[in-house]
Amino acid sequence: MAELCAVIGVGQTKHAAIRGDVSIPGLLREAAFRALEDAGITFADIDAVILGTAPDQFEGIMMPELFLADALGAVGKPILRVHTAGSVGGSTANVAASYIESGLYDRVLTLAFEKQSESNAMWALSPKYPFQPPITSGAGGYFAPLIRAYMRASGAPDHIGCKVAYKDRVHALKNPYAHLHIEDISIEKVKASPMLWEPVRYLESCPSSDGCAALVLAREEVADRHSGPKAWVWATEMRSEPMQFAGRNQVLPQAGSDCAKSLYKKAGITNPQAEIDVAEIYVPFSWFEPMWLENLHLCEPGEGWKLTDNDETTFGGRLPVNPSGGVLSTNPIGASGMIRYAEGALQVRGMAGDRQVDGAKVALGHAYGGGSQFFSMWIVGSDKPS
Amino acid sequence: MSESSAEILTAPYRLKYSYKRTTGPVIGRFLTDLRDGKITGVRRPDGAVMVPPREYDPETGEALSEFVSLPDTGVVTGWTWVAEPRQLHAMSTPFAFATIQLDGAHTGMLHRVVAPDESVMRSGMRVRARWAAERVGMITDIECFVPEESA
Numbered sequence: 001m002a003e004l005c006a007v008i009g010v011g012q013t014k015h016a017a018i019r020g021d022v023s024i025p026g027l028l029r030e031a032a033f034r035a036l037e038d039a040g041i042t043f044a045d046i047d048a049v050i051l052g053t054a055p056d057q058f059e060g061i062m063m064p065e066l067f068l069a070d071a072l073g074a075v076g077k078p079i080l081r082v083h084t085a086g087s088v089g090g091s092t093a094n095v096a097a098s099y100i101e102s103g104l105y106d107r108v109l110t111l112a113f114e115k116q117s118e119s120n121a122m123w124a125l126s127p128k129y130p131f132q133p134p135i136t137s138g139a140g141g142y143f144a145p146l147i148r149a150y151m152r153a154s155g156a157p158d159h160i161g162c163k164v165a166y167k168d169r170v171h172a173l174k175n176p177y178a179h180l181h182i183e184d185i186s187i188e189k190v191k192a193s194p195m196l197w198e199p200v201r202y203l204e205s206c207p208s209s210d211g212c213a214a215l216v217l218a219r220e221e222v223a224d225r226h227s228g229p230k231a232w233v234w235a236t237e238m239r240s241e242p243m244q245f246a247g248r249n250q251v252l253p254q255a256g257s258d259c260a261k262s263l264y265k266k267a268g269i270t271n272p273q274a275e276i277d278v279a280e281i282y283v284p285f286s287w288f289e290p291m292w293l294e295n296l297h298l299c300e301p302g303e304g305w306k307l308t309d310n311d312e313t314t315f316g317g318r319l320p321v322n323p324s325g326g327v328l329s330t331n332p333i334g335a336s337g338m339i340r341y342a343e344g345a346l347q348v349r350g351m352a353g354d355r356q357v358d359g360a361k362v363a364l365g366h367a368y369g370g371g372s373q374f375f376s377m378w379i380v381g382s383d384k385p386s
Numbered sequence: 387m388s389e390s391s392a393e394i395l396t397a398p399y400r401l402k403y404s405y406k407r408t409t410g411p412v413i414g415r416f417l418t419d420l421r422d423g424k425i426t427g428v429r430r431p432d433g434a435v436m437v438p439p440r441e442y443d444p445e446t447g448e449a450l451s452e453f454v455s456l457p458d459t460g461v462v463t464g465w466t467w468v469a470e471p472r473q474l475h476a477m478s479t480p481f482a483f484a485t486i487q488l489d490g491a492h493t494g495m496l497h498r499v500v501a502p503d504e505s506v507m508r509s510g511m512r513v514r515a516r517w518a519a520e521r522v523g524m525i526t527d528i529e530c531f532v533p534e535e536s537a
Contacts, residue, residue, distance in 0.1 A: 023410030025441055029449070043447055060405040070440075073447035120403045130397030 004384060005100040006223035007231040007345040008107075009039030009216030015179040015330045018117040019210035024059070025071035028113050028212050032072060035109065035214035040228065043073025046216075047105040052082040052092030052112040053334035058119040072109070084240070086282070086369025088112060089213065089337025090376025093365075094236040096217050097378070106222045113212035114332035121208065121333055140205055140285060142371060144197035147287040150251045151199070156290065156305035158199070162190040164286035165204045165328060167314050172325025174354040179209040179330040204286040204328075211332030213339045220384075231345035231363075231380040235266035243371040250372055256295040259375040264297075267379040268386060269362075272297055276379075278320050278347045278357040279364040280340035284327045289313065293321070296366065315357065323347070323355040337367025341378055348382045412441040415453060421523040425456045425515070427491055434492035438525075458515035459534060460488035467504045477530075482507050486531055500530045 011034025013019070019027055036042055049072050051065045061067060065081035072079070082092040089112035096110035114121075122138035150156070169185040172178035182189075185203075193203035223230050239259035241248070260272070269275045279298065283289045290304030298319060299307050307313050313321040322328075324343040327336050344363030346352040352360075361382045368375050409417060412428060416439050419426040427437030429452040436450075443450055465484035471477050482501065485494035500516070501507055513531035521527040 020408050021411075023408055023413065023441060026410045029442075057401070057403060060403065070444045070447055071442045075445060075447065115408070118406045118408060120405070124403055127399075127401055130399050131395070 002101040003103045004220035004223075005097045005217050005233040006220065007215050007233070007349070007380065008218045008223055008226045008228060009035040009037075009041070009214075010342045010345050010349075010351070011035030011038060011214040012177050012339060012342060013211045014177055015209045015211035015332060017179065017208060017210070019115065020117070024061075024064075024113070024115050024118070025068055027115055027210060028068060028111055028214075029071055031113070031212035031214035032109060032111060035216050038228070039216040039218075039226070041107065041216065046073060046077065046107055046109045048078040048080075048099055048108050049074040050080050050082060050092055050096040050099065050108060050110040052088040052110075052338065054085065054088060054114055054121070055083070055124065057124040058121050058333065059115060060119065072111070084238075084369055084374045084376065086333055087337055087367040087374040087376045088334050088369065089339065090341060090365060090367030090378070091238055091337070091374070093215060093338055093341045094238055094376055094378060096215070097233050097236050100217045100219045103219065106219055108217045109214065110217060110338070111212060111214040112335040112338035114334040115210045116208040116332060117210050140197040140200050143285055143288075144200050146251050146372065147199060147285065147291070150287060150291050153251070154290070154302045154305055157309075159187070160290060160305045160308050161199065161204050161286040162187050162201070164283065164289045164308055165190045165201075167308075168283070168286075168322050168326045168328040169203075171314070171323050171355060172329035175324045175329070176353070177330070178325040179207050179211070180325070200285050200287070206284040206327045206331035207329070209330050209332040211330060211335050211339070213335045213342045215338065215342060215345065229349035229351060229382075231348045231382070232384045234268070234362075234379040234381050234385040235263050236376075236378045237263035237266065238376050240374045243373050251291060252295045253372050255373060256292070256368065256375045257297070259377055260296045263377045263379060269379065273299065273319070275362055276319065276364050277360040277362050278323060278344065279366065280324060280326070280343045281321055281364070281366045282327055282337060282340060282368050283322060284331060284336075286328065289321060292366065292368075296364070320357045323352065323357055337365075337369075337376060340367055341365035341380075344378075345380050348380050350382075410441055412439050412450065415439070417523040420525070420527040421521045423517055423521065423527075425458055425488060427454045427456050427488075428452060429454050435490060436493045437488055437491045437495055454490070456488045456490050458488070458517075458528075460486045460491065460513060460531075462499060462507070462509055462511045462513055463487050463494050464509060465499065465507050467507060469504070480504070481530065484513075484531065486513060497525070497528060498530045500532050506533060
C-alpha cells in the first residue's frame with residue numbers, strides 16, 4: 001500500500017520578464033525558501049530534491065540539477081532532474097509525489113524553473129532541420145492551426161479567445177506573484193492588439209517570464225504532525241503520444257483525454273464536472289481554455305467555449321479556471337506546470353489570498369507540452385482521499 | 387551494392403543560439419571588483435575565505451555575503467606547463483596553467499602563470515597578478531600571474 005502524500009509548503013518567485021537581480025540559483029532559492037518557510041522547516045529536513053526545467057537548449061545548461069545542488073541544500077542527498085518539455089512542471093511534482101508514495105522519504109522538495117530572459121525559447125523550439133522546410137516559428141505558429149480547427153469544429157464565435165485573455169488578465173490582478181499586471185485590460189484592448197499567428201493576437205499569448213515554483217511534499221505521518229493546512233494528493237497521472245501519426249486528433253489529443261480519465265478514476269472522482277471546485281489549466285494561448293475543458297471532460301464535447309462565454313470559468317462561475325491568471329499572465333515555461341499545481345494546492349489549503357475561490361476543496365492541476373503531446377495532471381483535496 | 391546505386395545525403399545541421407547570464411550579487415560583485423582592479427573573496431561561516439567567491443556555501447547551502455578584499459599576490463599550489471600554445475590558448479608564448487592560492491584565501495583559483503621558462507615553475511612559488519590594461523569585468527581582467535621577484 002503506497003503512502004499518502006500531502007503538500008505542506010508552497011513557494012514561488014515574483015515572476016517577471018527579467019529577474020536581473022538574481023542568478024539562476026538565486027531564482028530557485030527564492031521559491032525554495034518560501035516553500036520551506038510555509039512548511040516551517042529548513043533544508044536540513046529535506047530528504048531528496050526533484051527538479052524540473054524545459055529542454056537544455058533553452059538556458060544552454062546541461063544537467064542543471066548538478067550545478068544547482070549546493071544552492072538547494074542537496075549536498076549528499078538524492079537530486080533528480082525530470083524532463084518532459086512544457087509539461088515538466090507537472091510531471092516533476094508527479095515524480096516527487098511518487099518518491100513520497102514509495103515510503104522511502106519523509107519530505108521531498110520539488111522545484112521547476114525557467115529564466116527565459118537568459119534563453120531563446122522561441123528559436124530553440126524552431127531549429128532549421130536539414131531536408132525539412134521551416135514551417136513554424138515558435139509555439140504560436142504551431143498551435144494556431146489547431147485553434148482554427150477547434151473553432152471550425154465547435155462553431156465557437158470569434159470573441160471567445162479575447163474573452164479568455166481578458167478574464168485571465170483580470171484574475172492576475174489578484175495575484176501578487178503574476179508577471180503581467182495589466183491594470184487597464186479590456187476586451188477591446190485585447191481585440192486591438194496585433195495579430196501574431198492568426199487567429200492568435202498578441203494579448204491572447206503568454207508572456208516570456210523568469211520564475212520558479214517550489215513545493216514541499218510529505219508522507220502522511222509527517223504531514224499529520226504538521227500544524228499548517230495541507231493539500232492531499234488524491235491522484236497523479238501522465239500520458240504522452242507521438243507528435244505525428246495518421247489520424248491523430250491534435251486538437252483534442254487522446255493522451256490528454258486518457259490521462260484525465262485515468263486521473264479521475266484513481267482519485268475516485270466519478271463526475272468531474274460536479275466534483276472539481278477549481279482548475280488550474282495550462283493555457284498559453286487563450287483558445288486553449290475551451291479546448292482543454294473539453295479534453296479534460298470538464299464539459300460536454302463541443303461545449304467548452306460556452307462555459308467561457310457564460311462566465312462559468314471565472315469567480316462565481318461553475319468552474320473557476322486559472323484564478324491565478326494562468327500561463328497567459330506568467331510563463332516561465334518549465335515552471336508553468338508546477339505553478340498550476342501549486343496554485344491548486346493553495347486553493348484547497350485556503351491560502352490563495354485575493355484569488356481564493358470560496359469553498360474550494362478539490363482542485364485540478366494540469367500541464368501539457370510538446371505539440372500537445374505530453375500531459376501531466378494531479379488532483380489535490382483539502383481532505384485525505386476517501 | 388555498387389557505389390553508384392545509393393548516394394546517402396547528408397547536410398550540416400548547425401545550432402546557434404545566444405544566451406545571457408545574470409551573475410547575481412556575489413559573482414557579480416567579484417567581477418565588478420576585478421574591473422576596478424581589486425580581488426574580492428567571500429568568507430564562509432567557519433572563517434575560510436573562498437576566491438573566486440561562491441554564492442552559497444558548498445557544504446551547507448547557506449547564503450554567503452561577507453566579502454573580503456584580498457591582495458593580488460599568492461602561492462602556486464599546482465601547475466602544468468604549456469610548452470607549445472595552440473591558437474585557442476589565447477597566449478602565443480609558453481605559460482603554465484596554475485592553481486593559485488591568494489594570500490589570505492583558503493581556496494585555489496585557476497589562472498595562468500607567465501614565467502621565463504618551465505624551470506622557474508614550482509609549487510610553492512610566489513606570484514603576483516599582472517592586470518590587463520583595459521578591464522571589462524571578466525576573469526581575464528587579470529592578464530596572468532608572474533613570479534613575484536620579477537614583478
